[in-house]
Amino acid sequence: MKYVIGVDLGTSAVKALLVNREGRVCGEASRDYPLIQERSGYNEQDPELWVKATVEALRGLVSDTGIDGNDVEGMSFSGQMHGLVLLDGEGNALRNAILWNDTRTSEQCREIEAKLGKRLLGIAKNRALEGFTLPKLLWVKRHEPELFAKAAAFVLPKDYLRYRLTGHLAAEYSDAAGTLLLDVANRRWSEEIAGAFGIPLSMCPPLVGSEAKVGTLLPAIAGQTGLPEFMGVFAGGADNACGAIGAGILSEGETLCSIGTSGVVLSYRDSGDNDYAGKLHFFNHGKKDSFYAMGVTLAAGYSLSWFKETFAPEASFDDLLKGLEQTTAGANGLLFTPYLVGERTPHADAATRASFVGMDASHGLPHFTRAVVEGITFSLKESLELLRDAGHDIRSLVSIGGGAKNETWLQMQADIFGVDIHRLESEQGPALGAAMLAACGCGWFESLERCATMFIKRSKTFRPNARQAERYADLFRIYGQVYENTRQLNEELSAFRTS
Ligand SMILES: Nc1ncnc2c1ncn2[C@@H]1O[C@H](COP(=O)(O)OP(=O)(O)O)[C@@H](O)[C@H]1O
Numbered sequence: 001m002k003y004v005i006g007v008d009l010g011t012s013a014v015k016a017l018l019v020n021r022e023g024r025v026c027g028e029a030s031r032d033y034p035l036i037q038e039r040s041g042y043n044e045q046d047p048e049l050w051v052k053a054t055v056e057a058l059r060g061l062v063s064d065t066g067i068d069g070n071d072v073e074g075m076s077f078s079g080q081m082h083g084l085v086l087l088d089g090e091g092n093a094l095r096n097a098i099l100w101n102d103t104r105t106s107e108q109c110r111e112i113e114a115k116l117g118k119r120l121l122g123i124a125k126n127r128a129l130e131g132f133t134l135p136k137l138l139w140v141k142r143h144e145p146e147l148f149a150k151a152a153a154f155v156l157p158k159d160y161l162r163y164r165l166t167g168h169l170a171a172e173y174s175d176a177a178g179t180l181l182l183d184v185a186n187r188r189w190s191e192e193i194a195g196a197f198g199i200p201l202s203m204c205p206p207l208v209g210s211e212a213k214v215g216t217l218l219p220a221i222a223g224q225t226g227l228p229e230f231m232g233v234f235a236g237g238a239d240n241a242c243g244a245i246g247a248g249i250l251s252e253g254e255t256l257c258s259i260g261t262s263g264v265v266l267s268y269r270d271s272g273d274n275d276y277a278g279k280l281h282f283f284n285h286g287k288k289d290s291f292y293a294m295g296v297t298l299a300a301g302y303s304l305s306w307f308k309e310t311f312a313p314e315a316s317f318d319d320l321l322k323g324l325e326q327t328t329a330g331a332n333g334l335l336f337t338p339y340l341v342g343e344r345t346p347h348a349d350a351a352t353r354a355s356f357v358g359m360d361a362s363h364g365l366p367h368f369t370r371a372v373v374e375g376i377t378f379s380l381k382e383s384l385e386l387l388r389d390a391g392h393d394i395r396s397l398v399s400i401g402g403g404a405k406n407e408t409w410l411q412m413q414a415d416i417f418g419v420d421i422h423r424l425e426s427e428q429g430p431a432l433g434a435a436m437l438a439a440c441g442c443g444w445f446e447s448l449e450r451c452a453t454m455f456i457k458r459s460k461t462f463r464p465n466a467r468q469a470e471r472y473a474d475l476f477r478i479y480g481q482v483y484e485n486t487r488q489l490n491e492e493l494s495a496f497r498t499s
Pocket residue numbers: 009010011012013259260261262300301302303304305317318321401402403404405406409
């Protein structure tokens with residue numbers, strides 16, 4: 001039996017999936033690593049821990065499944081987007097990676113807007129948001145100039161991981177699109193944007209497609225993992241692009257909801273000509289010559305993890321989410337907005353913060369849990385509505401990520417979004433998408449679509465309950481007013497955030 005491996009470098013953990021030629025998931029391994037949060041708005045990770053965790057996960061995958069490592073023909077990667085890894089001339093990381101959910105760069109975003117004006121949307125197809133890579137580069141240039149002077153290249157998280165496993169440095173379009181340095185429609189680094197900020201193009205790694213073979217494993221990595229040196233290592237894609245591939249979002253009308261640390265609602269586009277006026281993100285897909293638009297909730301699964309760690313650290317997610325069955329829609333009049341680290345869609349506002357509104361003496365842990373889960377889902381509905389306003393015809397969604405593990409939450413997604421929700425056999429869409437890229441790279445299939453018919457298996461569909469949907473529509477109208485009504489208060493409170 002021959003296999004491929006898909007590796008998803010997530011924010012909470014790295015997950016590795018072993019898949020055979022029939023698309024059956026034959027093994028899974030995962031290793032987690034911490035976030036480093038020195039100050040409010042700061043989110044970093046140590047890139048060395050990504051490498052260590054991945055090597056351990058791969059070794060565990062080979063030994064736990066008992067396979068002959070030589071039967072693995074290819075591997076590819078999915079990764080958290082936008083994170084900045086700065087490399088010196090020898091390829092060593094110069095500092096911790098600054099992640100997608102780090103919002104220290106508001107000043108740099110204003111600088112980008114002032115310098116490029118409408119050209120930014122014209123070329124990069126996205127507005128300047130704190131999470132993207134170019135503002136991070138400019139932050140390091142301004143605040144750590146001695147370190148920036150040593151930088152020879154920057155890479156995105158999964159590109160760094162692939163570099164450490166193969167020794168070959170490369171970037172690919174779907175992740176490069178999230179840097180603000182890519183000419184998205186023409187698929188090349190933008191000389192105009194890089195030049196405007198004094199970033200030499202030599203700092204941007206060579207671009208390849210998601211299915212391109214980048215190299216083979218370094219002998220030391222092969223030795224540590226039990227995988228063969230000759231195995232093909234393929235470029236891979238951004239986690240949302242890979243999540244979309246792994247969920248079969250490969251043609252117009254197909255839409256994904258992913259609830260990981262962040263949450264996204266993402267819809268496929270054939271053409272790069274669309275103008276979303278910066279209200280939604282617009283990136284290159286991992287499928288050749290195609291694109292997707294998406295809205296992002298910064299703290300989706302993260303809101304639930306934060307809530308659990310802070311108020312119910314002993315409980316498992318499954319135990320905590322039993323609270324959903326003990327309460328009814330609207331959590332007895334309690335609403336939550338998930339702006340724990342600021343927000344992106346529909347409110348591009350790094351300074352805003354979360355709220356519980358309507359606390360009552362009758363509320364207990366189950367009500368708060370329900371309010372958190374409902375608030376995350378309402379926030380994602382706002383992205384869904386923006387996609388619809390932009391002309392996307394959305395009749396059903398495929399749901400993936402940690403949030404798709406819980407059936408009551410999946411039913412809630414159907415009720416709040418008002419469409420059918422499809423669940424897959426494995427909720428690990430991004431790792432599966434990476435495995436599909438490896439399978440196509442190895443020549444097992446002539447296209448991702450052909451691979452999808454073999455690899456993607458839907459397990460269950462959740463249909464909206466009309467009465468619940470009506471109740472949620474009323475609540476959504478109230479939810480939609482919380483941001484504006486708390487914006488000014490949050491701005492004033494920011495002066496009291498000391499760490
Ligand atoms: N059993 C569960 N039920 C519902 N949600 C869960 C469960 N386990 C984890 N989660 C949520 O999933 C999130 C992690 O999802 P994952 O897709 O692994 O994220 P990432 O790719 O960002 O590392 C957690 O933040 C948590 O909120």
